[in-house]
């Protein structure tokens with residue numbers, strides 16, 4: 001059978017069926033179309049200004065690696081004039097983040113971008129391994145998510161950078177829309193849909209240049225550009241509700257590929273109904289700093305039903321091998337109040353700074369400090385349990401330090 005020509009250039013052989021619209025494309029056209037679409041997202045939303053310093057939230061996974069590669073390409077091709085760097089948060093998960101950070105270090109060399117790594121242990125006095133030891137696997141994603149959002153802001157602050165971009169893609173956004181729709185939280189749905197989250201109270205703006213890129217296309221792009229990225233998923237379990245929303249999105253995509261973008265668009269339309277003081281999108285927002293969709297992690301874990309993405313990556317590798325042999329807010333419509341997940345009418349949030357750490361928060365004490373309080377209260381018990389069986393000098397001095405810290409936090 002004669003090879004199918006590329007839908008775009010009509011010349012080269014098509015080797016990719018685009019997940020977004022089923023067009024058959026050659027490698028070069030697919031790469032070019034993918035990059036052009038991200039460029040259009042960037043220019044359409046006026047994401048950057050010339051001379052801007054931008055930190056790429058880099059986890060070493062496919063999304064942020066593709067984001068770094070595409071931004072480098074577009075910055076050169078269209079002369080954006082951006083000063084790009086990589087910012088990685090080390091959550092302290094042995095056997096996962098330590099390995100993925102090795103990938104980020106290689107990416108820093110490959111893309112000639114400076115890299116800053118900031119750890120939870122340095123910022124909070126806890127690694128995620130210690131948190132999980134204390135709280136168990138269930139619910140640990142909440143700690144990790146809250147800590148990471150703040151860590152990205154703090155990392156950017158230390159670098160004197162005011163814009164952090166993350167690799168959240170269309171699937172992530174659709175998932176957030178779905179989750180918040182199912183729990184009846186329109187303000188949060190609106191924040192998760194917004195391409196930019198920024199706050200009057202914070203210098204740090206966050207954005208998602210891959211907002212309209214399908215996860216499957218990100219994998220294809222990474223594969224066809226032979227990018228160096230880390231595939232292992234987080235060893236701790238994902239939040240069950242998020243996992244179910246993911247499965248639902250993936251199932252819908254199988255039946256109707258446009259579902260993902262349709263859900264994103266519907267989310268945007270619904271977001272438009274939410275007044276900015278409530279939604280927190282745009283520059284007037286409140287509370288987005290602490291919003292769960294803002295800083296990752298959706299956790300790659302459980303992202304796809306039945307490890308679909310892993311299977312796709314495996315298939316791609318196999319194909320390659322084969323190839324080588326070949327205030328109460330009313331909406332205008334009806335004047336009904338916007339309701340939050342508890343069914344109560346949502347009031348416009350007032351921005352404050354956390355009394356402990358000064359981070360932006362709609363509460364007196366921010367979420368991270370509240371979580372840390374709980375962890376630190378139980379620290380002496382953990383410190384003793386953790387150290388059972390540790391006999392060397394280093395172990396006992398670690399124990400002493402932990403005990404001292406626990407005592408300090410208890411006073």
Ligand SMILES: Nc1ncnc2c1ncn2[C@@H]1O[C@H](COP(=O)(O)OP(=O)(O)OP(=O)(O)O)[C@@H](O)[C@H]1O
Pocket residue numbers: 056057058059060061062063064065087088089090091148165166167168172295296297298299300
């Ligand atoms: N440890 C981290 N350090 C810096 N940025 C991070 C980190 N974890 C997540 N992010 C940012 O948040 C985005 C979404 O994270 P999430 O864990 O949901 O990702 P993912 O879809 O598996 O992304 P990736 O493929 O980039 O790991 C990432 O693309 C990245 O930009």
